[in-house]
Structures are given as structure tokens and as C-alpha cells.
Amino acid sequence: MKTSSRRARILVGAKLGIPIAIGYIPIGIAFGVLASSLGLKIGIGVALSSILYAGASQFVGVGMMAAGASTLEIVMTTFILNFRHFIMSSSLSQRLPETIGKRFLSVLAFGVTDESFAVASVQPQRVLDPWSLLGLNTIAYLAWNSGTLMGLLLGDAIPPSLSASMGIALYAMFVGLLVPGLKNDLPMVTVTLTAIATSTLIFYLPLFSGLASGWRILIATLIAAAVGSKLLAKSAISDIGNRQNREA
Structure with a gap:
């Protein structure tokens, strides 16, 4: 079974x-x-x-x-x-x-x-x-x-x-x-747009022109992950609060 x-x-x-x-x-x-x-x-x-x-x-x-x-x-x-x-x-x-x-x-x-x-x-x-x-x-x-x-x-x-x-x-x-x-998921939309914007900036800014593509991907991923962790944490806290209010 x-x-x-x-x-x-x-x-x-x-x-x-x-x-x-x-x-x-x-x-x-x-x-x-x-x-x-x-x-x-x-x-x-x-x-x-x-x-x-x-x-x-x-x-x-x-x-x-x-x-x-x-x-x-x-x-x-x-x-x-x-x-x-x-x-x-x-x-x-x-x-x-x-x-x-x-x-x-x-x-x-x-x-x-x-x-x-x-x-x-x-x-x-x-x-x-x-x-x-x-x-x-x-x-x-x-x-x-x-x-x-x-x-x-x-x-x-x-x-x-x-x-x-x-x-x-x-x-x-x-x-x-x-x-x-991404439909009806604002945190995920924000994370995605952050990753796109960061990756684009890193690609075109002369400051990062000498970086290998792997490092560029890593930097964009870390920044998007940091933004996502904060947004998702806030979303989780909000969900808990709403659940407690409904139970009350």
C-alpha cells in the first residue's frame, strides 16, 4: 500500500x-x-x-x-x-x-x-x-x-x-x-522582474564586463533571492495573521 x-x-x-x-x-x-x-x-x-x-x-x-x-x-x-x-x-x-x-x-x-x-x-x-x-x-x-x-x-x-x-x-x-x-502572485512577479533587471544591468554595465557569465548569473540570483526571501517572509506572516483573525 x-x-x-x-x-x-x-x-x-x-x-x-x-x-x-x-x-x-x-x-x-x-x-x-x-x-x-x-x-x-x-x-x-x-x-x-x-x-x-x-x-x-x-x-x-x-x-x-x-x-x-x-x-x-x-x-x-x-x-x-x-x-x-x-x-x-x-x-x-x-x-x-x-x-x-x-x-x-x-x-x-x-x-x-x-x-x-x-x-x-x-x-x-x-x-x-x-x-x-x-x-x-x-x-x-x-x-x-x-x-x-x-x-x-x-x-x-x-x-x-x-x-x-x-x-x-x-x-x-x-x-x-x-x-x-506568476498569475496572482505578486512576490513571485517582483522576484522575476528583479532578476531580469539585475541580469540586464550586469550584462550592460562596463563595471561587470570582465566577469564570466557564471558570476553574472550568480550575482543576479543572489539579489533576486534576497528580495524574494523578504517578500515571501512578509507574505507568510500576513497569511498567519489572516488565519488567526478568521479563527478568532
């Missing part, structure tokens, strides 16, 4: 992740084609997607490999680009039950991506179901790796014009996931 309940909750999360999976497959194919064109073996390409599992870092990483960059340079660049995952995982952990073990938390943290974080963040319940989150992360992970394998196997069979156009699917998917969750 317990196993059946968990399976049902995993399926709930998997259904939420279907739009992500649809978007990840073409991008994974594009990565696989790129890796194949740069001479990477199928095993290495699959390992990058299954172990690293970080879209932007994978594209940058294979490019650096092809350019002859050192291992340290590749590792440091990947670390900077992915540092925001610490923030996203920490944010989600605050909405998970305190009874979850560290091993389960580690599995959930590994599967967090920008898109799965966006979907989980806009869920109405304050305490997230860890099994649903596992389902959400799993379907995205399988889609990304399936796309990568297809791209590696197809290789040069896909026209360059088609593989290049696949990259825009990531941005379209992210916007499609984010916008519905």
Missing part, C-alpha cells in the same frame, strides 16, 4: 515534468550532435549528461575540451556556472519535510535544474512532496539523457541549421513554465 502511494506521488511529479521533458529532448539532441562533431566518443558524451547533468556547462565544457583547455579550467568554469544550484537546492530544501534523510535530499538535489526548480517553486503548497519532486526530476533527467544519446547516434545526420535552432527551445520552455505560476 505504501509503495503504491509513493508510485502515485512520483507519477504526479512526472506529469508536472512533461513540458520540461519535451523541451529537454531537442536540446539534448543538440548537445549530442555538438559532442559528436567535436570528436567525443559516445561513452564520454553519455557520461557528461548522466553525471554532470548541466546543460549550459556541458555545452561550454565540450567547447573547452575541443579548444584544448586544461582540466582545472574546465572544472572551475563548470563550478562557477553551476554555483546557482547550491542556492536553488537550499531554497527547495526549506519547503521539504524535516523528516527527509540526507541521502534522499542528495538525490533530489542532484536532479534540480533551472526548469525543475521553476516548476517546484510555483507549486501552491508550502510543504512540497519529496516523492513528487523525485518524479519531476526523474522525467527531466531521462529526457535529457535520451536526447543526448539520440544526438550522439545521429551525429552528422541532422542538418546544422536544425541542430542550431534546437537551442531556443530551452528559453521558450522556461518562459512557458514560469509565466503561468
Whole structure:
């Protein structure tokens, strides 16, 4: 009975992740084609997607490999680009039950991506179901790796014009996931606009022109997270106050 309940909750999360999976497959194919064109073996390409599992870092990483960059340079660049995952995982952990073990938390943290974080963040319940989150992360992970394998196997069979156009699917998917969750949610709208404004300023201001893109993303994320934490805290206090007034 317990196993059946968990399976049902995993399926709930998997259904939420279907739009992500649809978007990840073409991008994974594009990565696989790129890796194949740069001479990477199928095993290495699959390992990058299954172990690293970080879209932007994978594209940058294979490019650096092809350019002859050192291992340290590749590792440091990947670390900077992915540092925001610490923030996203920490944010989600605050909405998970305190009874979850560290091993389960580690599995959930590994599967967090920008898109799965966006979907989980806009869920109405304050305490997230860890099994649903596992389902959400799993379907995205399988889609990304399936796309990568297809791209590696197809290789040069896909026209360059088609593989290049696949990259825009990531941005379209992210916007499609984010916008519905912003309806009637002023704190989330404010956080989103803060992130957009900060990212735009950092990109165009000469002061930050020497910063790597990973650091720019991190700075914008930290500022938006700081604004969001204050707004969401105020919202939570307001909800508690309203609930107490109704009970009184």
C-alpha cells in the first residue's frame, strides 16, 4: 500500500515534468550532435549528461575540451556556472519535510535544474512532496539523457541549421513554465522582474564586463533571492495573521 502511494506521488511529479521533458529532448539532441562533431566518443558524451547533468556547462565544457583547455579550467568554469544550484537546492530544501534523510535530499538535489526548480517553486503548497519532486526530476533527467544519446547516434545526420535552432527551445520552455505560476502572485512577479533587471544591468554595465557569465548569473540570483526571501517572509506572516483573525 505504501509503495503504491509513493508510485502515485512520483507519477504526479512526472506529469508536472512533461513540458520540461519535451523541451529537454531537442536540446539534448543538440548537445549530442555538438559532442559528436567535436570528436567525443559516445561513452564520454553519455557520461557528461548522466553525471554532470548541466546543460549550459556541458555545452561550454565540450567547447573547452575541443579548444584544448586544461582540466582545472574546465572544472572551475563548470563550478562557477553551476554555483546557482547550491542556492536553488537550499531554497527547495526549506519547503521539504524535516523528516527527509540526507541521502534522499542528495538525490533530489542532484536532479534540480533551472526548469525543475521553476516548476517546484510555483507549486501552491508550502510543504512540497519529496516523492513528487523525485518524479519531476526523474522525467527531466531521462529526457535529457535520451536526447543526448539520440544526438550522439545521429551525429552528422541532422542538418546544422536544425541542430542550431534546437537551442531556443530551452528559453521558450522556461518562459512557458514560469509565466503561468506568476498569475496572482505578486512576490513571485517582483522576484522575476528583479532578476531580469539585475541580469540586464550586469550584462550592460562596463563595471561587470570582465566577469564570466557564471558570476553574472550568480550575482543576479543572489539579489533576486534576497528580495524574494523578504517578500515571501512578509507574505507568510500576513497569511498567519489572516488565519488567526478568521479563527478568532
